[in-house]
Amino acid sequence: MIELSLADRPAIVTGASRGIGRQIATTFAAAGGDVAICARSYDDVEPVAEEITAEHDGRVVPVECDVTDAEDVRELVDTAIDEFGGVQVLVNNAGGSVESADLLHRCDESEFQSMLELNLKGPYLVAREVLPAMIASGGGSMVHIGSVNGLFGIGLTGYSEAKSGLLALSRNVATHYGQHGVRSNVISAGTIETQNRRDEMESTEERSEGTSARDRWLDQYPLGRFGRPEEVADTALFLATERAGFITGENVVVDGGLTVGLPTSFENEIYQADEPPTER
Secondary structure (H helix, E strand, O other), X not given: OOOOOOOOOOEEEOOOOOHHHHXXXXXXXXXXOOEEEEEOOHHHHHHHHHHHXXXXXXXXXXXXXXXXXXXXXXXXXXXXXXXXXXXXXXXXXXXXXXXXXXXXXXOOXXXXXXXXXXXXXXXXXXXXXXXXXXXXXXXXXXXEEEEHHHOOOOOOOOXXXXXXXXXXXXXXXXXXXXXXXXEEEEEEEOOEOOHHHHHHHHHHHOOOOOOOHHXXXXXXXXXXXXXXXXXXXXXXXXXXXXXXXXXXXXXXXEOOOOOOXXXXXXXXXXXXXXXXXXXX
């Protein structure tokens, strides 16, 4: 078994008070990494830092930061440098969507702007601020948490456009700063079963008829299940380490097969894909 270590590779993880971000911070600390984590509220992120530090080798420092505010971002990076002596890993995880901004005609201008601010401007500000420190540390790895929404048309206006833009941001970082030892990659995640996503599915359930909304959602996934936060976190850990030292500018899709093909029920109906192969 290959052990992945983040010892001596200090990191920043944004949006780490819950869900995927919290799991990434936990995984990094378990791998011996020192991590600065942030959320908009210090009260949300402080207990997370204390809990992770108590259980793992890595040190976790909480910071209150709105990633859409350049001054907040500067203070976040300065804190990481002061605490750890540098930054070699960045995980741009902070993001989110609003349910009302699902289709273009239902998404007003303010909602669209807020989706771009949080999901694209925020990662841009953090990446821009981290770059000098990362280069001064001898290079490092940026991992941007994207979404399958940025890969094909499945709704969520504003959010999807921003996640698509995140791919271009990452590729430009990889192209322009690889000569300085900086790698940059995106993880495009499918449905990951966090509490937020469970709440979203429950609200969708109220509008559905017949087959449950959850079952129809699951039908899109060849593996027959949703992802776990640990699966995204493990991918981020690999990309953060030198085990992925020759991987940059890539989009790593962690989606249980969602973007591979047609819904499972359609495949079963047309091609009898549910029938197991017989021995030849």
